[in-house]
Amino acid sequence: MNESDGVSSCAAITLPGRANGPLTLAIVRLAKLHHQLARQVMRRSGLHPGQELIMMHLWEHGPRRQVDLIRLLDSDAATMTRSIRRLERAGFVRRHPCLTDRRAIIIEATPASQALRAEVENLWPRLEELTAAGLTEREYAGAAELLGKLTANLLRAIAEDEPDREQ
Numbered sequence: 001m002n003e004s005d006g007v008s009s010c011a012a013i014t015l016p017g018r019a020n021g022p023l024t025l026a027i028v029r030l031a032k033l034h035h036q037l038a039r040q041v042m043r044r045s046g047l048h049p050g051q052e053l054i055m056m057h058l059w060e061h062g063p064r065r066q067v068d069l070i071r072l073l074d075s076d077a078a079t080m081t082r083s084i085r086r087l088e089r090a091g092f093v094r095r096h097p098c099l100t101d102r103r104a105i106i107i108e109a110t111p112a113s114q115a116l117r118a119e120v121e122n123l124w125p126r127l128e129e130l131t132a133a134g135l136t137e138r139e140y141a142g143a144a145e146l147l148g149k150l151t152a153n154l155l156r157a158i159a160e161d162e163p164d165r166e167q
Contacts, residue, residue, distance in 0.1 A: 027150070034131060041127050045119050046090060050075075051083050052120045055092060055109060059117055063108035065098060092116065 038049040047055070053073050058064065064072075070080045084107055087093040092113040098104035132140050 037130060038127055041123050041130070045116060045123060047116075047120065048083070048086065050079075051087055052123060054080075054083060054087065054107075055113060055116070055120055056124070058093065058107065058109040059113075063106050065101075066095075066105045066107050069107060 035049055042049055042052060045052070050073075054069060057069065057072060066080060066084060069075070070077060073080070075083075084093060084095065088095060092110060093107050094110055095105050095107055098106050132143075135143065
């Protein structure tokens with residue numbers, strides 16, 4: 001992309017230490033742009049990015065404890081709570097205490113959310129299509145593999161850092 005597209009390249013961004021972290025800068029920029037695109041794609045459905053993942057999981061697997069959704073979707077408690085509240089206000093989910101563990105909250109999709117299901121399930125492929133536009137099959141597979149390796153690196157680094165945080 002170029003300046004005439006309204007989106008500058010990473011090379012055009014000048015930040016302190018840029019020479020020491022062009023990959024990190026590219027990842028940050030990519031994540032922000034992908035989130036912006038996801039927001040645009042999701043706008044019609046009334047969902048915020050990330051909420052479609054909650055809904056798709058509930059539709060596919062049924063009711064789940066909120067703590068399990070947090071773990072499955074790599075979220076945090078505060079973000080998940082906000083998302084669930086918004087989805088509940090919209091009438092797409094309902095919350096109730098777990099019968100076997102009163103501390104746990106069960107989240108389930110409502111019948112009203114089923115009307116949204118087909119639209120949401122079409123949004124994800126649309127986002128993928130827009131994100132991967134112009135990539136060959138080989139480039140697409142390579143990008144997925146590379147992102148998987150980067151994710152594994154970050155997960156490993158986070159896990160290795162955990163004992164340091166407890167001290």
